[in-house]
Amino acid sequence: GAVVSQHPSWVICKSGTSVKIECRSLDFQATTMFWYRQFPKQSLMLMATSNEGSKATYEQGVEKDKFLINHASLTLSTLTVTSAHPEDSSFYICSADFYYGYTFGSGTRLTVV
Amino acid sequence: SQQGEEDPQALSIQEGENATMNCSYKTSINNLQWYRQNSGRGLVHLILIRSNEREKHSGRLRVTLDTSKKSSSLLITASRAADTASYFCATDPNTGNQFYFGTGTSLTVIP
Numbered sequence: 001g002a003v004v005s006q007h008p009s010w011v012i013c014k015s016g017t018s019v020k021i022e023c024r025s026l027d028f029q030a031t032t033m034f035w036y037r038q039f040p041k042q043s044l045m046l047m048a049t050s051n052e053g054s055k056a057t058y059e060q061g062v063e064k065d066k067f068l069i070n071h072a073s074l075t076l077s078t079l080t081v082t083s084a085h086p087e088d089s090s091f092y093i094c095s096a097d098f099y100y101g102y103t104f105g106s107g108t109r110l111t112v113v
Numbered sequence: 114s115q116q117g118e119e120d121p122q123a124l125s126i127q128e129g130e131n132a133t134m135n136c137s138y139k140t141s142i143n144n145l146q147w148y149r150q151n152s153g154r155g156l157v158h159l160i161l162i163r164s165n166e167r168e169k170h171s172g173r174l175r176v177t178l179d180t181s182k183k184s185s186s187l188l189i190t191a192s193r194a195a196d197t198a199s200y201f202c203a204t205d206p207n208t209g210n211q212f213y214f215g216t217g218t219s220l221t222v223i224p
Contacts, residue, residue, distance in 0.1 A: 103217075
């Protein structure tokens with residue numbers, strides 16, 4: 001139980017386009033989801049906390065207009081990277097809280113060319 | 114699923130005692146990392162151990178890796194109440210693009 005499905009697992013896009021990443025809780029309801037980013041050889045960094053039905057809370061230094069987060073239902077949160085640039089190339093991962101802990105999606109490798 | 118598994122799922126100890134958490138995984142890896150997460154907060158990277166390393170220390174943390182058994186352990190010595198958190202292992206397989214995280218161990222250190 002407590003599985004989070006994240007897709008796509010990898011995506012390549014052209015500079016200037018937008019990319020949407022979905023994070024879906026399959027067998028539980030997630031009122032809170034977290035979005036992380038990880039650059040090569042670095043630790044995961046929390047980008048934002050997504051709360052169902054309200055605005056996301058962004059960490060300092062994360063541009064909310066560039067990384068749009070929508071958590072419209074208890075089972076789905078999306079992260080849209082708008083007007084992507086090569087420096088946005090990274091590994092993005094979501095996690096969700098459930099009854100006794102946290103579970104993670106398997107991540108999305110974004111490459112912007 | 115290639116997600117790693119950690120045990121125990123939950124651990125409660127007295128302050129000053131040692132805490133040991135174990136992580137098992139399924140595929141060959143490049144490295145294995147341990148993370149900590151306080152309730153409602155982001156992940157904090159604790160330590161990384163490479164596949165050619167067997168043991169690593171960082172302060173009160175000791176990590177071991179046994180690639181033949183596809184397992185790792187995290188030992189926290191002389192625990193403190195502030196160590197109360199969830200701890201996750203994450204593996205970086207040497208094939209594919211994804212990280213795989215363990216299911217986590219919830220540690221409670223009682224003052």
